[in-house]
Amino acid sequence: MLDKTFDPTSFETALYERWEASGCFNAGQPGREKADPFTIVIPPPNVTGSLHIGHALNNTLQDVMVRYHRMKGDDTLWMPGTDHAGIATQMVVERQLAQTQQPGRRELGREEFLRRVWAWKAESGGTITRQLRRLGASVDWPRERFTMDEGLSKAVIEVFVRLHRDGLIYRDTRLVNWDPVFQTAISDLEVESREVKGSLWHIRYPVEGGGEIVVATTRPETMLADTAVAVHPEDERYAALVGKHVILPITGRRIPIVADAYSDPEKGTGAVKITPAHDFNDFEVGRRHSLGSPSMLDAEGRVTLAEIGRGSDFLNSLDGLDRFEARKRIVAELEATEALVLVEPHTHQVPHGDRSGVPIEPRLTMQWYVDAATLAQKPIEAVETGRVKFEPKLFENTFFAWMRDIQPWCVSRQLWWGHQIPAWYAPDGQVFVARSEAEAQELAGAGVALTRDPDVLDTWFSSALWPFSTLGWPEQTPALDKHYPTNVLVTGFDIIFFWVARMMMMGEYCTGVAPFSTVVIHGLVRDEKGQKMSKSKGNVMDPLELIDAYGADAVRFTLCALASPGRDIKLAKQRMEGYRAFATKIWNAARFLEMNGIAPDPAWKREDATAPLARWILEKTDAAVASAAASIEAFRFDDYASGAYAFTWGTFCDWFIELAKPTLSGEATDEQAQVKGAAQYALGTILKLLHPVMPYITAELWEKLGYGDAVGLVTAEWPAVPAFATEDLNAGGIDWAIGFIEDIRATRGEFARLDPANAKAWLGATLPISGPGLLAQAGGNAGAIARLAKVTLGDAATGDAAQCAQMVHGGALYLISVGAPIDVAGASKAKRKDIEKLEKDLASTEARLANADFVTRAKPEVLEEMHERKRALGEKLGMEKGVLERLGG
RNA sequence: GGGCGCUUAGCUCAGCGGUAGAGCGCCUCGUUUACACCGAGGAUGCCGGGGGUUCGAAUCCCUCAGCGCCCA
Numbered sequence: 001m002l003d004k005t006f007d008p009t010s011f012e013t014a015l016y017e018r019w020e021a022s023g024c025f026n027a028g029q030p031g032r033e034k035a036d037p038f039t040i041v042i043p044p045p046n047v048t049g050s051l052h053i054g055h056a057l058n059n060t061l062q063d064v065m066v067r068y069h070r071m072k073g074d075d076t077l078w079m080p081g082t083d084h085a086g087i088a089t090q091m092v093v094e095r096q097l098a099q100t101q102q103p104g105r106r107e108l109g110r111e112e113f114l115r116r117v118w119a120w121k122a123e124s125g126g127t128i129t130r131q132l133r134r135l136g137a138s139v140d141w142p143r144e145r146f147t148m149d150e151g152l153s154k155a156v157i158e159v160f161v162r163l164h165r166d167g168l169i170y171r172d173t174r175l176v177n178w179d180p181v182f183q184t185a186i187s188d189l190e191v192e193s194r195e196v197k198g199s200l201w202h203i204r205y206p207v208e209g210g211g212e213i214v215v216a217t218t219r220p221e222t223m224l225a226d227t228a229v230a231v232h233p234e235d236e237r238y239a240a241l242v243g244k245h246v247i248l249p250i251t252g253r254r255i256p257i258v259a260d261a262y263s264d265p266e267k268g269t270g271a272v273k274i275t276p277a278h279d280f281n282d283f284e285v286g287r288r289h290s291l292g293s294p295s296m297l298d299a300e301g302r303v304t305l306a307e308i309g310r311g312s313d314f315l316n317s318l319d320g321l322d323r324f325e326a327r328k329r330i331v332a333e334l335e336a337t338e339a340l341v342l343v344e345p346h347t348h349q350v351p352h353g354d355r356s357g358v359p360i361e362p363r364l365t366m367q368w369y370v371d372a373a374t375l376a377q378k379p380i381e382a383v384e385t386g387r388v389k390f391e392p393k394l395f396e397n398t399f400f401a402w403m404r405d406i407q408p409w410c411v412s413r414q415l416w417w418g419h420q421i422p423a424w425y426a427p428d429g430q431v432f433v434a435r436s437e438a439e440a441q442e443l444a445g446a447g448v449a450l451t452r453d454p455d456v457l458d459t460w461f462s463s464a465l466w467p468f469s470t471l472g473w474p475e476q477t478p479a480l481d482k483h484y485p486t487n488v489l490v491t492g493f494d495i496i497f498f499w500v501a502r503m504m505m506m507g508e509y510c511t512g513v514a515p516f517s518t519v520v521i522h523g524l525v526r527d528e529k530g531q532k533m534s535k536s537k538g539n540v541m542d543p544l545e546l547i548d549a550y551g552a553d554a555v556r557f558t559l560c561a562l563a564s565p566g567r568d569i570k571l572a573k574q575r576m577e578g579y580r581a582f583a584t585k586i587w588n589a590a591r592f593l594e595m596n597g598i599a600p601d602p603a604w605k606r607e608d609a610t611a612p613l614a615r616w617i618l619e620k621t622d623a624a625v626a627s628a629a630a631s632i633e634a635f636r637f638d639d640y641a642s643g644a645y646a647f648t649w650g651t652f653c654d655w656f657i658e659l660a661k662p663t664l665s666g667e668a669t670d671e672q673a674q675v676k677g678a679a680q681y682a683l684g685t686i687l688k689l690l691h692p693v694m695p696y697i698t699a700e701l702w703e704k705l706g707y708g709d710a711v712g713l714v715t716a717e718w719p720a721v722p723a724f725a726t727e728d729l730n731a732g733g734i735d736w737a738i739g740f741i742e743d744i745r746a747t748r749g750e751f752a753r754l755d756p757a758n759a760k761a762w763l764g765a766t767l768p769i770s771g772p773g774l775l776a777q778a779g780g781n782a783g784a785i786a787r788l789a790k791v792t793l794g795d796a797a798t799g800d801a802a803q804c805a806q807m808v809h810g811g812a813l814y815l816i817s818v819g820a821p822i823d824v825a826g827a828s829k830a831k832r833k834d835i836e837k838l839e840k841d842l843a844s845t846e847a848r849l850a851n852a853d854f855v856t857r858a859k860p861e862v863l864e865e866m867h868e869r870k871r872a873l874g875e876k877l878g879m880e881k882g883v884l885e886r887l888g889g
Numbered sequence: 890g891g892g893c894g895c896u897u898a899g900c901u902c903a904g905c906g907g908u909a910g911a912g913c914g915c916c917u918c919g920u921u922u923a924c925a926c927c928g929a930g931g932a933u934g935c936c937g938g939g940g941g942u943u944c945g946a947a948u949c950c951c952u953c954a955g956c957g958c959c960c961a
Contacts, residue, residue, distance in 0.1 A: 006926085349961095397893065398959075405960095493958090528901085530957090561912085562902080566894090568957090570901060578913060581926035592923030638903070642911065657923080665922060742930095749917085749930045763918065763929095787921085788929095844908070853944040862907055862945090869908085 006587035008551025024714040025138040027077035038069035039486040047082040051131035056543035067692040071718040080139035086418040147462040155469035164433040178363035180301030181356035184414035193349040200346035205246040216268025221327040225296035228274040233259040368412040379504035392565040418456030464502035467515035528572035553694035554580040561641035614678035616734040662783040737781040744789035750830040751805035770794035771814035808879040842873040
């Protein structure tokens, strides 16, 4: 017997353990050797991470698809794992070392430090994968991969070597985004703009031979490395100065005034200082004018005079100062020497490292670059030709915009944790890229001393290989053969560039095909006010806490139901309460069936179900199954959830169970047996239907009610929809009965509504209702109608209409004898309102039919519908007027 | 500044050419063979403003306004 109260926490964890232990989530289930594959690779979460609500959404959607396809009989693989998150992980371990007063990274040395990182990973790297289990994610755990695994590392080396061989990876000296905290290059995507309230300093630069030019800058300290002043070629104010030189304050260096369209005459003074080594735009200007590009900051963001030379005592005193301290001193010095003209408050966007949180420095260094523009060609074409589709399609624009303007991808990082670049240098600087040191030595020749590049690759380099490296590439493994290319990638739109673009570039390059055929983009999960969740705002919702409070199924269902394609989700706890109530409803419905001796019947045959109610629920069930499948296949997770909800609660609980009660409580007839048979089938189908989104409660009920064991549901066959399914959705007049019951209930309300004293007396009472042909029309549903509408049915309309509640239904008048006085005023008011509405509708329908253009141009079926509408409205209007008349109104 | 979206019932959102839908909330009523995390009934919409296309527009086009996101 089911417990009276539904408590998800009492069975969720145990169920998951059984599922996992049984291996039912794994690909290659028995008998599916020849089945179609269905494959999703998880976008590998950061190994240092923990599950946030965005992961919960992302993985719920994947799980819905995966569980659905598994039930459809596909050989389904959901590949799990994590990425090694170079900077984040190194940061975590370094912080841990510092907190426990252990020697730092540099003191430990690379080898020992890496040993510590692996130790950390072994101990703490499983947080997020444990949490995925709590969510119910049905991934193939035995195949779990990590981007630093041996096989995946081998793939990384292989790709690097191949790219190098093909000239698609090269070393270059360019400006990179430099993170002074981590002292490494980071990618554009790891940089976020933050609005900063700063100043615009106007500085006077004396012109050689007399005069001056005032430049405006947000970064005065970089003037130490200025190599020019630029003015707009058409700016008449400065035309005479172009070609002359200025003498830089502080360093005393002589630099040219150049004409360059980069300078905006409208901004500041119209003259800008050019510091090629410290600004991306200036770097371009420098290149156009063949300027030098000395740096004035070192890797830690401290002033260095190494490239600009020593000079005055003041200049020399800056050596080694932090960049912000140097700015203060330089501004003070400029002020003291009256070189500072003006300081304006100025709010501007400053790039910050997303991990370190400090302003990044553009820094001129030699790094390894991937020729992304070339690699992007095939992915672009794949999307253009529809080989890869975005859902929703709109996001293809975002993809194109980025891919068509893609910059060289800097892949080297000055870190220790990651895939060390397979490049070795000879003493003369010659580079040998090879799969191993031995291979490099072979290339270099015996006896040449080789040093390996100390840098590692960007984490995204290995993540980009994830869809095939996890399946064994570069080996042509059976798994790769079967499951690659994968079917779907699911990700948030904020991460299109990280995942989608890079996986597609590498997939096309390495395997010749796109790594997936559909990209499902979902929105961000925000708080109920639509604000982004953040720790600082304190509005973060922890999915684990939500699961504890509402159950994993309710959390999953909520996310699924709210997942309109590509739209952000405003998540309120209230929604989860609502869907927890849904889970409770299912539980109670199951209990009701159990209490009525309705049990799974493997021998049950749908052909035997001839009773109208049985036929009716079977047909509704079939329609719900078809619609759920179509929604999931169309990636309409919201439609899937709301359709299943409406069917389960509205159709099955509110109508089927209620209509079945008279039969169930009566004699053990053949009809009762049929209704019970249909009921057990419908409930079993509901459990299957909801299993992709609510795996726990469905499995628990599946087992407790005796449909099978909870593990079995995972691979149970998705319900079949027989061909006769939608033939007759009004089997035996059930739909008529429902409409009739609804009208009686509404009529009661109208005729009792405004008179509380009487209302109470007869709202609760069973009243006689009669009308022409009623008993014949009600047929086998008479008992149910009587029960649900609280009436006793009679066949002919008799009695004094003025003393009865009157109901117009389907072109006939029905009288409900009332034991107490009816609310004449209230009913008249309601009728007048009905009549008004009917008159309005009729008038507009008639107007349309009177329009010659409409009659000649509208589709025939629309025209016919209008005629029928006119007829029905006219008929109903006439009858409602009669009702009002008899009421004396 | 450039690009993309959004604006539909009090709230959150579906619908995207044939007379407006859901969930939640609200109001009234209700201990009936599961369920008060429930049941029954009800109210509520110039579908952001304006213009156009069409026999017909929430739905297509233009425009304005407000909001949001991305890129510079």
